[in-house]
Amino acid sequence: MHAVRLHAFGPAENLTYEQVEDPSPGPGQVRIAVRAAGVHLLDTALRQGMRGGPAGEPSPLPTIPGREVAGVVESLGEGVARLWLGKRVVAHLGFVPGGYAELAVTEAERLHEIPERLDFAAAVAMIGTGRTAMGIVQFAELGPDSVVVVPAAAGGIGTLLVQYARNAGATVVGLAGGPEKTARVREAGADMAVDYTDRAWPAKVRAHLGGRPATVVFDGVGGDVAREAVALLGPGGRHLVFGWSGEGVLGGGPYLVDGVSEQVLGPVMLGRAGGPDPLRTLELRALAEAAHGRLVPAVQRFPLAEAATAHRALENRGTTGKVVLEP
Template sequence: MHAVRLHAFGPAENLVHEEVADPVPGPGQARIAVAAAGVHLLDAAVREGHQGPLPELPSLPTVPGREVAGVVDAVGADVDGSWLGRRVVAHLGMAPGGYAELAVTEAERLHGLPEGLDFAAAVAAIGTGRTALGIVQFAEPGPRDVVIVPAAAGGIGTLLVQYAKNAGALVVGLAGGPEKTARVRANGADLAVDYTAPDWPDAVRAYLGGRAATIVYDGVGGTVARETVALLGPGGRHLVFGWSAEGIGMGRGYFVEGVSQSVLGPAMLQKAGGLRALELRALDEVVRGRLRPAVTRFPLAEAAAAHRALERRGTVGKVVLEP
């Protein structure tokens, strides 16, 4: 098979598309003929040699990627043979191996997919979708809320906008540049604002007409976060998530709930009833059409280009590699 391997930590060019031996499923495992593999910003950080929230860096060479969808083409001992030929999606957990034509995972991680569900959308649901649903547990929106979503054109931001709108909230989506703000508007945000414009907070205040924001879902941090926090009213909730978010200064007596990637997992699981419960809920929301993931697709052989585009914020929604 062909896979993308990293032989040395460093720039995106270190990702090499090459031929490697086919993986063989062991006891309790299944092999997936990959149709779509998710790319995460964490993959790019690990590629450069940054450990991030991982317990340790992977041994080299390694095949990055932890989210795959496709068709089961082989199973190991003690695995129900009815999985063979089924359309599935799986999050590989801490084990890499997704950037490949074939990927092996524990059979207990598999989720069956209905016919007609796009493999790339399923990949977005199993990773980005479960994270978005885990985030909103800490600040559930409702019809009385004014929700601001920085990075609203990203994978998680796209779904947070949709979720808040489904809950009846007024939603303001922030994104960089006219193309992304147009996508945010098309995604259902009541107001889409270009945060690269110097007067964007004034545009938000004018639109709200005296109302204050009640919830901010912030995975960005930095200057944008500080300006967004200033739009919150007393008692407003500012939820910080994502290991890559820049630091921000707090104050003004707001209730601020910070959830970093390192603690999001345990807190999220305690509220959700387990990781698989979140995955099932995310997939159900996508199948029902209530959540509609945005996807930027690249051929598997162009994984390096996918990383570069993701790092320079040149993508919309979930980045997916397709063999």
């Protein structure tokens, strides 16, 4: 099979498209003919040697990156029910990478059958980005009186948060960089789409809202954009932090405001989701929202062989929606 491999930590150019041996499913596993592989900003940090995984160490090299795949089950390991053979499935691979490839192996217990109305790229967007969005909105309690500000609203998570807030009846202000991205934010349903490269954007938002303060800021950016967005909050407003890419590749830590900010990733999110497997709970919610058409993920596609190009574009904020590789 063909796969993208990383032999040395460093820049995107270190990702190489190669011919490698086909993986074989072990007991309880399946092999998936990959039709779409998700690319996450975290992948770019891991590529540079960021510590990750359950042991807190960099991935052993060489490695095939990627932890989100969708495709067709083509081979079964011992003990796996035959009903999975030939199914359209999507899975998050967890701490075991291997998604940037024509074939990927994972445990059968991680599989979800893809709802009929979703294509592979949309399904892979919802299994990772979608489940994160579902985890974030647990903390917002949105309704018709809510005024929501979404920095990075043209991104994969941002697009879903804009749609979710609009579905709840909230007034939504989406921030994005440049006219092309702000156009996409409007298409996603934002009441106001603002170019945050315009230094006067906070004043424009205040004028649009006519004195109404923001009640929620969904912040995956940090930095100056987050500081300006938090300043729009009224008394009792909530700054929900789920990332801080504006301070670098996932930054050195979130931008927090005492008494306002709340980190909603990790154990906090999982504790709110509940159930014996909180991540799976969020995955099921995300896929159900997409299957019913309430959430429509934005997707930007790249050929598998151009994984390095996809990484560079993501790092340089040159993408819209969820980045997906297609073999």
